[in-house]
Amino acid sequence: MLIRAVEVTDAEALSQLRRDTFSYSVVSPAAMRHAITVHTPAEQRLALLAEVDGVPVAWGSAGLNTWTSEPGQAQLSLHVHPRYRRQGIATALHERLDNHLKDIGALRVRTFATPDGLVFGEQLGYERSRELHYSGVDLRVLPEEPPTPEGIVLETMDNLDPQQVFVADQTASLDEPGDSPLDSLDYDDWFEEFWNSPALDKSLCVAALAGDEVVSFSAMEVAGDRAWSAMTGTIPQYRGRGLAKLVKSVALRRCAEAGIVSAFTSNDDANGPMLAINSWFGYQRIETQTSLLRAL
Template sequence: MRIRRATPDDAEAVSRLRREIYSYSVVSPAAARHLITVHAPGERFLALVAEDGDQLVGWGSAGLNVWTSAAGQSGLSISVRPSHRRQGIASALAEQLHEHLRAIGASRVRSFATPDGLLFGTELGYVPSRELHYSGVDPRVLPEQPVTPEGIRIVTLDRLEPRQVYLADTTASLDEPGDSPLDAVSYDDWLAEVWESPGSDRSLSIAAMAGDVVASFAAIERDGDRAWSGMTGTVPQYRGQGLAKLVKSVALRRCAEAGITGAFTSNDDANRPMLAINDWLGYRRIETQTSLLLNL
């Protein structure tokens, strides 16, 4: 077994690994290549892979969180194929990634653990913080679509300018539950990492427009017959009209028309309004991950 830096050529194997470990993962090879190669310079991102012979059996990544005003925040992710666990791979990845984070000035690390990985995380010194629920739905089986309120029109994101969506995304995200506020997202970083991601399907993503303003939107990523709801948000002054339920309902219907049979999403346990919408749409919980924090 050896650990080395990830390269763009690892994208297909990384995509397969994520789908094997996380049944709800929607990361196409093109999206995995984007994940490896496109990051803000300030993030100081490091991606590693673990190999057993010619098989990629593990993934690890870490970098500074440049989307928050809180100084020194960072993120770390480790995934190891089930058949290769308890062989020291995760520990070796964690050691190198923690060393990298200390070198670039991180003071606190956030990671997420499945139930199987929670003990490993706490043994490294991480402290449980929050819960994140993953769920899925068959978009071909949905409740009746909500009525569109007067003064609101529905469009796909491919008909909009990216800055319109950026303003709605960054405004709606300000009170998104989490361990660090999402209050420092630059337009250039958002454009490169979100809007231009090859996994994003703007023809399936939906916005509710109030004039020229994006009042609410549901962003969809696609990998074949699977879809991921990356973000559904409503700008504060337009909340209370059922717009998030509307745009997500419309987006899922478009997914079904495009041949998608499984749609997945995740929600912080504190995000009760979105959890209620997903319950109404028919989402069923698949797995709960725990947010873990470590002070370096």
């Protein structure tokens, strides 16, 4: 086994590795290249690849969470191809990533574990926190589109100024359930990492506007015949009017018209309103992951 730093040329292999590991993965090679190369320096991110006989079999990354005001919060991601588990690969990767986080002054790290990885995580000293549900829906069978309320205009994101969407995303994310608040989004970082991502198909992303203000939106990332709901949010003043269901309904229908067959998403277990909306669409749960926390 060889552990080395991830390179841009690994994008295609890593995209396939994610697909082999997670059945609901929606990450194209282009999106993976973007993820490898675009991130804020303040994150101090380290990305590693494990190879066996020259074949990529595992990926790991770790860095500071720069989208929260809480100091010293870090995130760690690690996954191993199913055929290469229980061979010490995850342990070796985690040791390198954990040392990196300590070196850059992280105070607490969060990661996610599938049911098969929970015991491994707890053996490393992590404690269970929240549950995150992954689900998918067949876009060839969708419920009828809800009506558009009076005073609301629907528009695709390719016709909007990114600043309009950023303000809505920033506002809607403030009370999103999680282990740390998403209360420190930086526009330049958001623009490069999210808005400029090749995964985001802005012609399939739908926003609801009241005048010039984006009050609800549904963002879709695409890879082949799959779509990922990257974020559906409504600003607090316009909640309870069915706007999230509306914009997501229109976005999913646009995806279906573009030849996309399946759509996937994830939701925190505490996000009851969004879970109810996805249930209405017909999303079926695929897997539950648990967020794990450990003080450093």
